[in-house]
Amino acid sequence: MVAKLSEPTIIADADVDPGHNWKRALAAPGVMNVDFEERINFRRLHRYRLARTRQALRNSRLGALLTFDANNIRYITSTNIGEWSRDKMCRFALLAGDSSPHLWDFGSAAAHHRLHAPWLKPQHCHAGMLGLRGAVPPSAGLMRDFAHEIKSILEENGVADHPIGVDLVEPPMLWELEKVGLKVMDAQQVMLDAREIKSQDEIMLLNVAASMVDAVYHMIYEELKPGVRENDIVARATKMLFELGADDVEAINAVAGERCSPHPHNFTDRMVRPGDQAFFDVIQAYMGYRTCYYRTINVGMANDAQHDAYKQAREWIDASIDLIKPGVSTDKVAAVWPKAEELGFSSEMECFGLQFGHGLGVALHERPIISRLVSMDNPLEIKEGMVFALETYCPAKDGYSAARIEEEVVVTDTGCRVITLFPSQELPVANEY
DSSP: OOOOOOOOOOOOHHHHOOOOOTTSOOOOOOSSOOSSSOOOOHHHHHHHHHHHHHHHHHTSSOSEEEEOOHHHHHHHHOOOOOGGGTTTOOOEEEEETTSOOEEEESTTHHHHHHHHOTTSOGGGEEEOOOOTTTTSOGGGSHHHHHHHHHHHHHHHTTOTTSOEEESSOOHHHHHHHHHTTOOEEEOHHHHHHHHSSOOHHHHHHHHHHHHHHHHHHHHHHHHOOTTOBHHHHHHHHHHHHHHHTOSEEEEEEEEEGGGGSSOOSSOOSOBOOTTOEEEEEEEEEETTEEOOEEEEEEESOOOHHHHHHHHHHHHHHHHHHHHOSTTOBHHHHHTTSOOGGGGTOSSHHHHTTTSEEEEOSSSSSEEEEEOTTTTTTSOOBOOTTOEEEEEEEEEOTTSSOEEEEEEEEEEOSSSEEEOOOSOOSSOOEETOO
């Protein structure tokens, strides 16, 4: 077969320029776009994300990227059909060499994209479905047929002899790709390369998302009183986030009283009681860009042990924030946090996530990951334009309470700016007696 090479795509400097202007305050406009001021420029956002992906692909050993990860699909194609599709493995996208992205979407969604996604070539929007995680068995041949179709596109673009990168894949699909002669390698690291530096539009989206959670915490502060259950808070917060414009509420932790130590990472129907220490984590997304935002609030009153735990958690997080600037390595940040044994855990793995940093973007966990578990021996460089969360945890000496604080930061040219603004320098006490 004669390769029909597409025209080489020139990655313009303007397309990969993140457009940072640190002299201006970080904007958090309304969730609508308007004609009287520039807010999110979604076409600029799409050009940036696609150019960053092309750049990362060219810097890799791969000839193409085949993505099943919903976050990567959205990053490359600027399409989304809701959280329903996140765990179905029914959508996938292909960036082959210098071609425009191909997207296989669920049934009539492909026809919808041809009408409403002019940044994609209509002929590159295909109906696709691999079997809904095995509900249609591989013997039906869907995966086999798509493997041949994917190889044909690679051949048309002259990259079939190069490895193809795949981020997430069902084993039968992997085997079908190998059967047609493709060498499969990891694409997730290439995609994380692309996604690690946020553009001005991405930072604005992340800041708007954080502003929604600012409002939710004010609601929680007003509502937190005896008789309210953890799941009541989760329900009210979820409703409020969707009313404010969220497109996904991924998870909300609500942990109170004796459930605080050790951290269970969930919520129940427990009623809060006077004197409880309670902490919450709001994980949600606006236009696909996520928050991870903890706050601790006491109910009615607080004892000395709870105040001391909160003060210590605050000192640890402030020490890490003070270090954040371009060029600092993540091991330096992790080093200011306590070792697992100091918190009563047997290993850093058991303590993982309690003293923690993680990138934020279209995924909850992007670069950099900061933890004593991985950063001391494998440090990463902190770069201008990264956005990540820093979170600390301190159990109280009363044996059951604990404090948990998390701040989201944007790395500027000289340091960082915190975008999680609900007050947290001192322990808040809701409905104080």
